[in-house]
Amino acid sequence: MIEGILIGLSTALSLTNILMVMVGCFAGTIIGMLPGLGPMTAIALMIPITYGFDPSTGLILMAGVYYGAVFGGSTSSILLNAPGIPGTVATAFDGYPMAQQGKAGKALAIAAYSSFAGGTISAIFLLVAAPSLSKVSLAFRSPDYFALMILGLTAISAFSSKGQFLKAMMMVVLGLMLATVGQDSLSDITRFTFNNMNLTDGISFVLIVMATFAMSEALTIIFRGKDPNRAAKQISLTELGSIKVNKEETIKMAKTIPRSSILGFLIGVLPGAGATIASFLAYGMERNYVNEEEKQKFGKGSVHGLSAPETANNAACSGSFVPLLTLGIPGSGTTAVMLGALLGFGIQPGPRLYQTNPEIFWSVIMSMYIGMVVLLILNLPLIPYIARILAVPRNYLIPLILFFSVTGIYLMSFNNFDIFLMIGIAVVATFLRLYDFPMPPLILAFVLGGLMEETLRRSLLISDGSPNFLWDRPITLIILLITITIVGWQIFSTFRKKS
């Protein structure tokens, strides 16, 4: 292994490759910040450029764009409530409230440190255990994924605080309903498309998020007529942009980062999950670890709640290289594009990759460390300036948010219909918001609902219609028992408080 690390270092530290890491990270950060443009599109467009490159250089560039985008996506989540990529949606849950309290710089800094730590820690896992981790990739079957989605749904409790329980549940149902639009995941029957071709592919996750978060947030501000940035404006620009994290917050991060890194990495290793699911699960699980007082802060600017998904999405991003490199299985669209590029270079992924192309395997891992440092150096000094976006008067800021939402969704699908659909959903969401319906449960149910249905039906198909799959496998059983424990404990503690 030491030999491998040395080979990797010498490849990764060549002038071209360091330059590529920097270019990739920079491009990725920008692409991540802009809503709608994701790493998959960026990498697909880059393939013609990487064509003449050495394979490791090409892969290093693509990996840089990938984790750069996951890093940069948090910025627009935190500042504008407009997640740049699906993996940073959960970041907005606590990042945006924190920024609204005038602590934008701090929120961005916490996100940057968490991303850095998550990426670095998981690169260590990758270095030490990638070959054996390929077994983890294949350990999960459909029933286990189903159980995982059920576990993920428990995170909804984070948004159903006092008096909001019923409203949160109603939003969950709405989210599950929206997830059923489009072609059925198992047969070719279309559901709720009203014979409109634009709906046969279903409603995209990014569209729902942009409509219910960014656009409806902007519209709500107009309707309410109050300026939520007033608090931010009263605070001096230096404080708004301050990236200082105090001791108490550092301790909180130190607790959150290790557990979220492990969780995020493991979820990333699973080909059926990915960074988005990882960030939601980490957010939900984090709430179960912290004490009662901290629990109440979730959704209102909790350090734990911001750090957990930010750590997990970067960790998952590194984790997704395990099935890609050791098995040749792409877990997401982004890694599928990268696999295509690898094959184009004449590289055969698999357990033999260590022997046939050791420099590729090790240099990619080594470049991740360099990339993480580059990203941190690139991002931290910029935070004070970027955070000042919030000091922009709302008559400039709101049109900008609306503009980026519309162009972002168009750039994603090149389909005009999506723009109208997004505006329609945003208008409905705005009214729901004005009546205090929380949006995160809808998002959570939407993203988990589709997968939940698909994995449940597939499990039933494989078990010939018998419900035995729920307890036949230890992994399924354990995850379901954890879920029952969490739900049971929450019901129990609610009753205890009442009596």
Place this chain on the structure above:
Amino acid sequence: MFNDDFINIIREEIMKLIKTFISVLFSAFLLFSSTSSFAVEKLHFLIGGGAGGGWDGTARGTGEALTKAGFLKSASFENMSGGGGGKALAYLINNAPKDTVLVQSTPLVLRSITRHKGYVKGTGTLSYKDVKPIAGVIGDYGAIVVAKNSPIKNFKDAVDHYQKDPKSIKMAGGSVRGSMDHLIGALAFQAAGANPNDVIYVPYDAGGKALAGLLSGETQILSTGLGEVMGARDQVRIIGITAPERVGDAPEAPTLKEQGYDVQFVNWRGFFAPKSMSMSDYNKISKMLGDVQKTPEWEAVRKRNAWVNIYNPGSKFDAFLEKQTVEMTALMKKLGVI
């Protein structure tokens, strides 16, 4: 003062982004457009899916080879997602844009057979018959695959297992029931004398996930495109491909034909023009697509994407589409998906 700065920053960012985009898209083409005798001046590729998909790769790769090899002066690309490619197809039929070709593949034939009605003016059914097929250019064969450590060594073993207990064989695929992945496996089992409708098909939402399902052991065989499993050749055994003979990129994969099952299926990708395209333009484009396959520029793109050349132009392509439609209609009726 500050606001102006801010707006300038945003403006610069947008400009930067646009510049990057433009340079990425066009640098390749500008560099190689110095020669003057072109077969075709300009061609617009309409792509019914997003960046990074199979259609996108085919159109951009073909455009790149055509311009680099000096057949085409300028190529432009347009992604138009929606309805699994149906939106772009409807656009081509209804608007008949000039100098435009649409990239499509086997799902077009399946779409022509199934219920996708009402999306075109009048009562049109959105079929390949509403556009002008130019040529099939590349193909991917179907593959039946098992995990490396599976007791199933060849396709006969799979059929034997199935005949002993039809429920013991679960067949995974990277798309819904009635999709191409399903049809490939169904064709193979049908050729072995089984009722294709009794083979339990387990759909996944992507080829990679179906592959993970196979390797995790929840399904016994996987039916998909050969291209989908090329990345995982170390983990799987290909027990049959639907090609007429073994292919150069995967010489270890036996054909179903050599095992005594007469199954041939190719997932073609090709180009289509609006009905209104003039015969001279049509012929020029068709010829150019064939000629380019002999150039090193095409070979570079082909190799990079592990494509199989199947230049199949004009009336031959029409006849092929007709034959595929008849075969698939019969099979899909048996499967109960239409």
